[in-house]
Amino acid sequence: MKLNQIARLTPDTTTQYAELKALGFNAAPAEDLTTLVQSDLPLLFPEAYSAAAKREALANIAIDETHTLRDLVEAPAQWLNATTFYAAALQLLGFEPFTDYQLSDPASFMAATQLPAVETIATSADFLQALYLLLTTRTKHLVNYLDDLANRGFFAHYQDGKETPTYLFFNGKAQAVFDPRKLVREVVWVESDLDTDHDGQRDLLETTIFRPAATDQGVKMPVLFTANPYFHGTNDEAVKAITHVPDPHLAVKTVSHTKADVTATPAEPVTLPHKAIEQTSTIAEVYADEQGIYSLNDFFLSRGFVTVYSAGVGTRGSDGLRTTGDPAETASAVAVIEWLTGKRPAFTTRDGHTAIKAWWCNGNVAMTGKSYLGTLSIAAATSGVEGLKTIISESAISSWYDYYRENGLVVAPGGFQGEDADVLAVDTYSRQKRTGDFLRVKPKWDQALAEIAAGQDRTTGDYNAWWDARNYRNNLANITCDVVSVHGLNDWNVKPKNVIKLWQGLQALPIAHKLFLHQGQHVYLNNVLSLDFTDQMNLWLSYELLGVENGAKDVIPDLTVQDNVTPQTWHHYSDFGAPAADHPVQSLTLDQATGRGASFVDDATAIFTAHHQTSDDFEAEIVRPGKNSLYNDVRLWLDLPAFGNEVTLEGIPTLKLRLWIDQPTAIISARLVDVGDAKRFTPNASVIEASGYQLGYDFKADRIVEFGEGTESASKLITFGHVNAQNPTNAYEIQQIEPGKPFTVDFELQPTHYRLPKDRHLALIIHGADMAQTQRPTTITNYHIDLQASILHLPLRTDEH
Template sequence: MKLNLLSLIVAFVTTLGCIQAQDKATPIFENGEAQPVKAFSNPSEWITHDLWVETEFNTDGDDKPDRMHVSVTRPKQTETEGLKLPVIYVSSPYFAGVAPDTDGLFHSVEVELGDTPKERVHPEVTRRGKRPVISKSHINTWVPRGYIVVHSSSPGTGLSQGSPSLGGDNESLAPKAVIDWLNGRAKGYTEIDSNEEVKATWSTGKVGMTGTSYNGTIPLAAATTGVEGLEAIIPIAPNTSYYHYYRSNGLVRSPGGYLGEDIDVLYDFIHSGDEAKRPYNNKTMRDEILAANMDRETGDYNEFWASRDYLNDMKPMKAALLMSHGFNDWNVMPEHSYRIYKQAKEQGIPSQIFYHQNGHGGPPPFSMMNKWFTRYLHGIENNVEDNAKAWIVRENDKRDNPTSYEDYPNPEAKPVTLYINTGAPKAGTLSTTKLDNKGTETLQDDASIAGAELATAKESKHRLLYVTPTLTKDLHISGVSDITVSLSSNTPAANLSVWLVSLPWNEDKKAKITDNIITRGWADPQNYKSISKGEALKKGEFYDVTFSLQPDDQIIPEGQQIGLMIFSSDKEFTLHPKPGTALTIDLDKTSLNLPVVGGKDALENAFKQ
């Protein structure tokens, strides 16, 4: 009798334990994606707290390691049931606010090439935000799906110590320290000056990072450290090189929409950190390091810019990479993602790239992001790494419906050389036929005229325009166009701007062709030998200037013509010297290499009547 009672008790306890185990909340996966879990989905039950993670650097002059402000949002089960979950981590310099729109914040572009910039206004940022929440971004998306969401303010912003460095080492080591803390390798504290530790006992140690623009740069910065635990990143429109952001082939060039911005302007724009530390940071970082090395006089590439190019730091990187960018992003231009994607592939890192046809920002479809993090953070074998390497949103398709390709550029794309023939001040021709002894044509610089106005003018002495025959079939281009412009200048310095456009210009937003700018590029003729060192141009002497335009993947519809426009100052992007510089182009030595899917045969077939 006693034996039977004991057996019943054991059976009851075992059954109860099984029921309780079944009741424990765990992530759920379907079709290779993390699904919302009811037990994780009540925001009132989420645990939110903040802390400071100690780094291995000191950049604000107080002889103590800088501490980064971090906030955490996690399901209650990480506290009540001992559940460990992976982390989605977002870091930013913007969370605590930015500088006001102040007159004089930007550098004046009404200057002669080579002149020293005038002093500009340095606004103060008023920090905003209350503890313990740094940001609410991504929380509602990922916490219900079985992730912990972590935010941090980057050095010298918000309640994080240190100084902004705009791509300096501390902006890579700061997120590394947070990831180290999530893996038990760094110390976190309850307060900025406390010795009471906080441990991430609820973290599996697997971390994924994402973000847009500067917030997309930081995941790449962290990944270049090779930090253990950072398994996957999804940078969206990231700035991967400050030189490529503020310069172009030796030319001082603004990011689109921010004429006159430079790296020191961005420093002032984001510096929301401790007011007491700002004078030291301003003196050492802005006024000594940035001002002394950014060189707006020549635009040359130097060690300062090289140290702020993440392509140079990629060797330790191993985090799986899903890049996202817009082909019409003229702020952080599409080359930023392409150059990193290309190098990651060469290093054998699992990599995919998503491009859309719009402007700045724009994440991949949520399903792509979900599968990427599910595979690398939860370890679910969903075979995402075996999917197509490139995903392109075709013209007029929705962003969540990209077309898959074997790779980017399209493997079937081949460079086709196009030559120019006379036509100024109207339009000359652009074709695959090379004619000799075509002579020269000249344009006169006038920065007051917008590029779109030049492209649409029937004739103009301020640009040279060369157009193909009208397309009778759609034409698919994919990759990077390269151009060689042979020119002489009547002044020692000149801007050189190139647009590749689709004509006629179409203002109808519902039309099949919605953006007439195919791609663009800029260069300093003084840097025809090297972007690291320019030389004054000699009047009457010709120089061959070779450079790449921005990457693109576009289907140009039948009925359009492809136009190559060569001009000097670009009103929206370059400095604005006084009008009058004359650039003379040697037509025999100027050519464009266009990446055409199907090569020369496809291009010539598209012109047949």
């Protein structure tokens, strides 16, 4: 086990003493050691209310094989030293003697686990330093030790006797001094500038608020806002009816476009009447019956952060229609932020005229969320809306074309074949769950859905103005808030291109941007044991939203990447792909390829159908080495020369192919594979503790998970890419393919960071249709690759970790 910790600060001793005193510890270094030990150590058992109960708790923590913490408290001068302190401290952190470590040698385990320690504990100053360090150290249960104490009631009475509750900051972070069980749950309706259902009235957006009760006592708090189109449910049965069947035909394109053709024109603003305000109130009229959906948001409730959720236009309780990623969805999220910061009205009911303000908000907002939720965080950030201080977007889309399309092809996110923008619109149109409301707007919804289907263009797969309106990277220059991005290097749902292109586009802006890349798929990061992501976000949000000068921008690395070979290891860099040098493979001609070219026949759809395979089956088979793969005869497998030493790929591999085919169009796919028998990381994290991640005192809990090695395998997919043969350079200009005549395509594979041990090598697989990702044409196509005229560029990181 390795407990990597970045967010732990080391302030000067004067600050440490002051912070310990604020927690209630005796922190006077001039006090004799016995007095400090006897007053402070019993406080580490907040679940024990009486002195007798605390003595029993102390007696259950061993300091060696014959003595306990109670012995140490009763006679510190006799028993206190670094070994006995840390023998006990490890138990306080959740570790078990004889199973995890030996009582006589806690230091070895602490070094292996990366837990900090002081070398000598002999004086009062030593003891206070060790106590401060212990409180900031991570536990076996993900959170740091002070958070663990808070979960056991350490701050249960912190606000007692205060007319107005107050925040508490320790080690640069907001502490859990607000009772998460005492929440005001309410719903309001924010007035937008939209009329997506074309009824001549501004769309009202249902917005759910969970705020600590301390706001009713005068505490103004910042907001964690999650724009969540799934918040009020999904329409799974309706989705089944509309999901597309992968097209068995690949269209021959006849029309090429210019950049001007595919550039979206902003819609003219619509003049709409404001909803009349007849009276105002500070009290909501509707109780919020939905639950929060993100454990990181829940974690911050007890730390004095309000959490707000809004599903947006076309969802249950709101007006409007679903539009899948367009500017209306951006405006929908922005409207909620503007209400939170006092610049827009909201109402206590959907039909009424009583206005209500977010009078409890301090004017600072962060957006959080994964996937569609994180996507709308990016969208809102590109508006430059005032009051949005930062976003924490995970597994998020930065261009919807890169989600549902690729280089002139219709592709499926994460192998979810048949999903598209119209399918997602239906899935999130929870307005239909209230039948009366749904029936009133059904004709307009049917028309809107038809417009989405036409705009997305499943026939050509080309980039167009409809997709351009959903490309947030067009508007990155508007971003004024700081950005935290999180993404899985094995996320084939929202593919890594989305986050790396965002990262590259933000580099010139005067904002801070932090990027976390993990070895998982489409998942959150906050409950992964080996990284203190939750603690880092506490440092970050305390700075961004509460104005704590904690150095968060400097403490948190710009780029954190999880290693793919050594478990529980994270590397830190200043930039992605830099410094790096291209490693061009000048020719793909290898010993096993005879002559100048290499050929294969794409009949993958027939094989896939005959064997009744799934997308997952195809993914496993296409990268299986040798003749044991069902698809061995419908691919070109090229083993690349071994590097002779360990290398790290980091960046965007590019592939230039010179080829000819016997059809007027074709799908060209490429996969870069790690080859060699080895135990590799599984793309799904394992559950370490089902409810181990405690989110507050007597409150919710989440799973703790970790990525680790699976069973031995012969190969693993590193990255892939696809291109329509008719789109050699971009997704809107086409070339006419003459069967039998050579042509060239040049395309990118998905960005990657991948450490390749010296005893393994790379293979490049070139094939046609991808059963998991692309359309599934039944036309049999012959491919002939000119290997000598084809080049693979592999970006290699050349600096040390």
